Amino acid sequence: MRDAYHEELDSISDGLIEMARLVGSAMGRATTALLDADLALAESVIAADDKVNSLHHDLENRAIDLLARQQPVATDLRIVVTSLRMSADLERCGDLARHVAKVARLRFPDTAVPNDLHPIVLEMGQLAQRLVAKAGLVIATKDVDKALELEQDDDAIDALHRELFSHLLDDRWQHGIETAVDVTLVGRYYERFADHAVSVAKRVVFLVTGEHIGDFLATNEPAALGE
Amino acid sequence: MRDAYHEELDSISDGLIEMARLVGSAMGRATTALLDADLALAESVIAADDKVNSLHHDLENRAIDLLARQQPVATDLRIVVTSLRMSADLERCGDLARHVAKVARLRFPDTAVPNDLHPIVLEMGQLAQRLVAKAGLVIATKDVDKALELEQDDDAIDALHRELFSHLLDDRWQHGIETAVDVTLVGRYYERFADHAVSVAKRVVFLVTGEHIGDFLATNEPAALGE
Numbered sequence: 001m002r003d004a005y006h007e008e009l010d011s012i013s014d015g016l017i018e019m020a021r022l023v024g025s026a027m028g029r030a031t032t033a034l035l036d037a038d039l040a041l042a043e044s045v046i047a048a049d050d051k052v053n054s055l056h057h058d059l060e061n062r063a064i065d066l067l068a069r070q071q072p073v074a075t076d077l078r079i080v081v082t083s084l085r086m087s088a089d090l091e092r093c094g095d096l097a098r099h100v101a102k103v104a105r106l107r108f109p110d111t112a113v114p115n116d117l118h119p120i121v122l123e124m125g126q127l128a129q130r131l132v133a134k135a136g137l138v139i140a141t142k143d144v145d146k147a148l149e150l151e152q153d154d155d156a157i158d159a160l161h162r163e164l165f166s167h168l169l170d171d172r173w174q175h176g177i178e179t180a181v182d183v184t185l186v187g188r189y190y191e192r193f194a195d196h197a198v199s200v201a202k203r204v205v206f207l208v209t210g211e212h213i214g215d216f217l218a219t220n221e222p223a224a225l226g227e
Numbered sequence: 228m229r230d231a232y233h234e235e236l237d238s239i240s241d242g243l244i245e246m247a248r249l250v251g252s253a254m255g256r257a258t259t260a261l262l263d264a265d266l267a268l269a270e271s272v273i274a275a276d277d278k279v280n281s282l283h284h285d286l287e288n289r290a291i292d293l294l295a296r297q298q299p300v301a302t303d304l305r306i307v308v309t310s311l312r313m314s315a316d317l318e319r320c321g322d323l324a325r326h327v328a329k330v331a332r333l334r335f336p337d338t339a340v341p342n343d344l345h346p347i348v349l350e351m352g353q354l355a356q357r358l359v360a361k362a363g364l365v366i367a368t369k370d371v372d373k374a375l376e377l378e379q380d381d382d383a384i385d386a387l388h389r390e391l392f393s394h395l396l397d398d399r400w401q402h403g404i405e406t407a408v409d410v411t412l413v414g415r416y417y418e419r420f421a422d423h424a425v426s427v428a429k430r431v432v433f434l435v436t437g438e439h440i441g442d443f444l445a446t447n448e449p450a451a452l453g454e
Contacts, residue, residue: 074295165408181395
């Protein structure tokens with residue numbers, strides 16, 4: 001029974017790693033679609049989110065079956081419950097990539113993001129993609145040092161988010177309100193995506209070390225709003 | 228053992244109901260703080276979120292202890308796992324009320340929301356508060372009809388959200404970019420708050436009826452962005 005248990009646990013872990021891979025790819029492609037006003041790419045990101053949702057539901061059901069059949073306790077129980085939470089985090093990352101793609105689709109054939117903000121948004125997109133790739137690696141390797149790197153990457157995203165807001169709130173902003181609204185929402189999507197990736201890594205750290213590094217998602221705020 | 232189990236389950240349910248009460252009150256007060264530019268009230272909402280976070284952590288630990296000690300299966304297991312998710316939804320509602328209060332604090336002594344938008348924002352705030360109050364009632368009573376009401380209330384919030392965006396995107400908008408950014412974010416906070424309240428109610432419906440009413444949170448988008 002214990003072997004079956006660990007096989008099933010490995011397969012849940014593999015599912016999480018696959019979800020991290022899919023949502024990282026989705027956010028990378030969503031960012032390209034946004035900056036290039038690529039409608040077909042945006043549509044493909046939107047459609048592909050179904051796969052993430054279905055992995056999430058599948059994984060939830062398998063985790064609950066595992067709890068029912070194997071009735072793990074102590075650390076084993078925490079691993080399964082934590083997997084449920086990581087799956088929810090990664091599913092939400094998929095939603096946020098889809099939100100970015102939908103902004104691209106809504107403004108097509110225009111680009112939602114003005115040219116002078118392309119470098120910032122590109123960097124936010126790349127960092128977001130790297131963050132979730134690292135989160136996937138952390139799930140696979142349980143590498144605590146790698147997990148701690150995510151906090152620095154997240155600080156870099158927050159800095160970019162502040163920079164985005166400083167452009168928005170600059171008196172010389174000349175792109176109008178609609179674009180300001182789009183950029184505000186897109187910035188928020190990247191920030192939340194990064195929060196969820198960091199949350200995944202922190203959950204692994206907690207499992208490995210037993211140390212809780214604060215309730216990250218509960219204390220994070222939009223960079224421009226006074227944090 | 229079964230009696231201890233059901234007592235513990237009731238106490239988890241009571242914790243969720245208390246969280247719903249607290250975050251509903253927080254969102255009501257955050258809305259007042261936002262519209263009245265009431266700094267003291269905003270600060271009290273921000274400080275009070277600690278209580279919600281601590282209830283959430285306490286509830287998570289008790290749910291995991293319950294899994295370990297009682298090893299429930301089938302429906303009982305689903306109830307405990309669903310409680311973990313509802314607790315996460317309600318904790319996030321608390322964050323969103325705090326986000327609204329932080330916008331109020333950031334713009335003090337000004338009001339972040341222009342006078343002509345006060346009625347819409349007030350109604351969004353009131354509806355959000357009612358939604359989570361109903362979600363608390365649904366947890367307590369398992370009333371499926373009441374749970375289904377939340378979807379209509381959420382449609383009403385979405386309609387208000389669209390109305391907010393139509394003001395933002397009107398050529399006659401005269402409140403500048405900073406206010407547009409604030410209103411965009413505040414609108415998003417109310418909408419996400421409502422999503423989480425609906426999610427809580429849907430989880431109860433699923434437990435009672437075994438029927439899944441779609442992956443609500445996965446398909447919901449900002450009203451202004453093409454839905």
